[in-house]
Amino acid sequence: MKTMDKSKIAIIGLGYVGLPLAIEFEKKYSVVGFDIDQIRIAQLKAGIDVTNEIEFSDFKEAKSHLCFSSDEDDLAECTVFIVTVPTPIDELKNPNLSPLASATQTIAKFLKVGDVVIYESTVYPGCTEEVCVPILEEISGLRFNVDFFCGYSPERINPGDKLRRLNSIIKITSGSTAECANFVDALYREIISAGTYKVESIRIAEAAKVIENIQRDVNIALVNELAIIFNLLGINTEAVLKAAETKWNFVPYRPGLVGGHCIGIDPYYLKHKALSTGYHPEIISAVRRLNDGMGHYVVTQFLKALAKKNIRLNDARVLIMGLSFKENCPDLRNTRVSDIIFELKEFGMKVDIHDPWVLKEEAESDYGITLIDKINHNVYDGIILAVAHSQYRQMKIDELKSYAKKNSVIYDLKYIFPLKDSDVRL
Numbered sequence: 109m110k111t112m113d114k115s116k117i118a119i120i121g122l123g124y125v126g127l128p129l130a131i132e133f134e135k136k137y138s139v140v141g142f143d144i145d146q147i148r149i150a151q152l153k154a155g156i157d158v159t160n161e162i163e164f165s166d167f168k169e170a171k172s173h174l175c176f177s178s179d180e181d182d183l184a185e186c187t188v189f190i191v192t193v194p195t196p197i198d199e200l201k202n203p204n205l206s207p208l209a210s211a212t213q214t215i216a217k218f219l220k221v222g223d224v225v226i227y228e229s230t231v232y233p234g235c236t237e238e239v240c241v242p243i244l245e246e247i248s249g250l251r252f253n254v255d256f257f258c259g260y261s262p263e264r265i266n267p268g269d270k271l272r273r274l275n276s277i278i279k280i281t282s283g284s285t286a287e288c289a290n291f292v293d294a295l296y297r298e299i300i301s302a303g304t305y306k307v308e309s310i311r312i313a314e315a316a317k318v319i320e321n322i323q324r325d326v327n328i329a330l331v332n333e334l335a336i337i338f339n340l341l342g343i344n345t346e347a348v349l350k351a352a353e354t355k356w357n358f359v360p361y362r363p364g365l366v367g368g369h370c371i372g373i374d375p376y377y378l379k380h381k382a383l384s385t386g387y388h389p390e391i392i393s394a395v396r397r398l399n400d401g402m403g404h405y406v407v408t409q410f411l412k413a414l415a416k417k418n419i420r421l422n423d424a425r426v427l428i429m430g431l432s433f434k435e436n437c438p439d440l441r442n443t444r445v446s447d448i449i450f451e452l453k454e455f456g457m458k459v460d461i462h463d464p465w466v467l468k469e470e471a472e473s474d475y476g477i478t479l480i481d482k483i484n485h486n487v488y489d490g491i492i493l494a495v496a497h498s499q500y501r502q503m504k505i506d507e508l509k510s511y512a513k514k515n516s517v518i519y520d521l522k523y524i525f526p527l528k529d530s531d532v533r534l
Contacts, residue, residue, distance in 0.1 A: 118186035126192035216247030232381035259292035262317030268437030282313035367433035403447025422456035430495020
């Protein structure tokens with residue numbers, strides 16, 4: 109294994125995770141930021157980050173130690189490879205490891221004796237050693253833990269969060285041998301001011317990452333189910349939750365849509381692995397069914413509210429405010445707002461979607477959704493506040509109501525306005 113002072117680092121995948129990592133490591137090492145998306149590389153070379161994770165000043169401060177490239181040959185001199193590619197699911201909700209396998213194949217072409225490959229992409233326990241290592245060995249012709257080594261250090265980036273940044277979040281580290289584990293841990297300690305937490309195996313690190321998001325999924329599912337029950341009982345869910353929060357050990361979660369690249373995806377990875385052992389995970393499966401069905405529940409509530417006001421469904425014009433999977437972030441991955449949009453359109457409604465954070469081209473290419481630039485006044489039979497962007501939170505209720513007709517329905521999915529100003533709430 110090569111010494112750290114001679115390391116040249118390659119970051120494979122320059123999305124929400126890889127780009128901040130490349131910027132931080134550049135302060136200590138020579139770095140190649142690699143991505144197969146040539147448009148993304150051109151933007152980064154121009155100092156443009158469409159994910160909004162990096163400011164232009166960060167690019168200006170980056171020294172000549174950082175090279176953005178889509179040319180595989182630029183990886184030839186690298187000795188440490190860090191993989192930060194997406195790990196999505198397919199249409200059957202099974203792990204789609206194609207991006208991970210493709211990145212591993214690329215690395216294997218340039219793998220040398222003493223090199224280290226570190227994975228950050230979220231996977232199920234065992235994936236690194238069972239899926240990635242065989243690819244590295246077969247293509248490179250090298251032997252695992254003899255000629256090359258692997259580590260796993262799960263990403264903990266929170267897209268859109270300007271307070272909890274990469275270097276202020278404790279980093280879990282691991283390696284395929286004790287020496288490799290020490291190397292990986294020391295490497296990340298160079299850039300993580302919050303410190304690192306070294307675990308004894310790659311599988312433990314993989315498992316720790318995946319359960320972080322499963323725990324959140326379970327907690328959100330619980331409050332989603334509580335909201336459904338309280339709505340049937342005619343009880344204000346928000347009032348109940350605020351009252352319960354007066355106890356010191358009550359965890360404050362809110363009901364809502366569960367999307368994004370982590371919470372709505374990662375449970376299926378552990379479920380896949382559990383099924384391979386013959387065990388069917390009951391809680392994880394039930395939680396995913398409930399949270400995946402919240403878009404339909406929102407539509408059902410909304411349609412009932414329209415019907416109560418005698419608004420004809422097939423003539424209704426609806427405004428959806430927010431499309432990204434979370435507030436103040438352009439990330440559209442696995443957004444569940446799309447479930448609401450497509451189901452409303454099935455009822456013949458005209459649906460306008462507004463989101464000040466999302467790129468119009470991305471909404472069109474990823475979901476076939478056309479965003480509007482300007483919201484017109486006095487035209488909507490219904491408005492659904494789907495994402496709590498700061499622009500919407502700063503809006504006065506009179507401005508919101510000015511977009512709607514006199515007889516209309518306002519569904520405040522994110523509790524932005526007081527209860528009295530909403531016709532429907534979760």
